Amino acid sequence: MTPRPLSLDVAATGHPAAAPELAAEAERRGLDRFAISETTHDPFLQLMRVAERTERIELATGVAIAFARTPMALAYQAWGLHEACGGRAVIGLGSQVKPHVVRRFGMPWDRPAARMREYVAAVRAIWHSWQTGERLAFRGEFYTHTLMTPAFAPGPVAPGAPPILLAGVGPLMTEAAGAVADGLICHPFTSVAHLRGAVLPRVRAARAKAEAEKASWTGRPFQVVGNVLTATGRTEEELAANRRGVAERIAFYASTPAYRAVLDAHGWGELHEQLHRMSVRGRWAEMAELIDGEVFDAFAVAGEPAAVARELHRRYAGLVDRLSVSGPEQADPGPLLDVLAELRSIQQN
16 A cells, blocks of 8 residues: 655754745745754744744744743743644644753753643643633643633634644653654654654554543544654765764764663664763764764665655655654755655655
């Protein structure tokens, strides 16, 4: 059976000032979703600017850091974006890791998967109150939201509440995505083998349980977003520079203790140990040298745009519902758009 065509998304790179034009170009090329992650800038602020330059393409946080905000704060930001773009918002949430949540954002961290499940439920309860006018009465273990007067309620949005997607790597958070969200955003540091063998079976089992229990949010189809590191370019020099940039990102992820299980699944646990020691000593520039061709190819795709498109289709068609490609920060996004255009052509032929 021919797999269903992949929906095609592009992730923003570079300075926020370039995001509106990049999104407009993605829309002109017929792409399906434009995503901005929370790194150096607030994604909601950036996407509000993008909303003014686009009309059709979906606008996603890919991801926003949930635990940096209360559910109420997130609910307002997301609802405002959804209103501003005419119902095109998609809210991707991630937990981040403990040091960032506690030491950078100054927020609590404990039992992140359980907290995330409740976080999503709280946001949905707030949105339901705004959409229907019903009293807000959410009481949980981590969050309580019981006050919403008319003066502070934004009121309904015609398309209804936006979908919530969760990013996850480990078993508890990926299971949470299947249990309570409208989709899973696969981490870029996820190989096809790990995705197929460990992540998707767990996610689909959790989703099937939610559907069997007739959970209200399961009326929407569940979506799995493949998020793929991509090194491409229109010249040999550009390709080489972007390959180096992607190797640096792989090294960064591989040095992070929270992601070690992915390496362990491939028998590369010792690589994590080496990279983690180097990261603690601040030897960031040297770490990419440890990413050999086998490790690189497990987590990324490299080549000229047409070749990358063919490889992405081979790996991911029929495995995920959507494909998002991203390259190194500050890289020219044009070749990534070329990759997605080539991929769309492959699917149409």
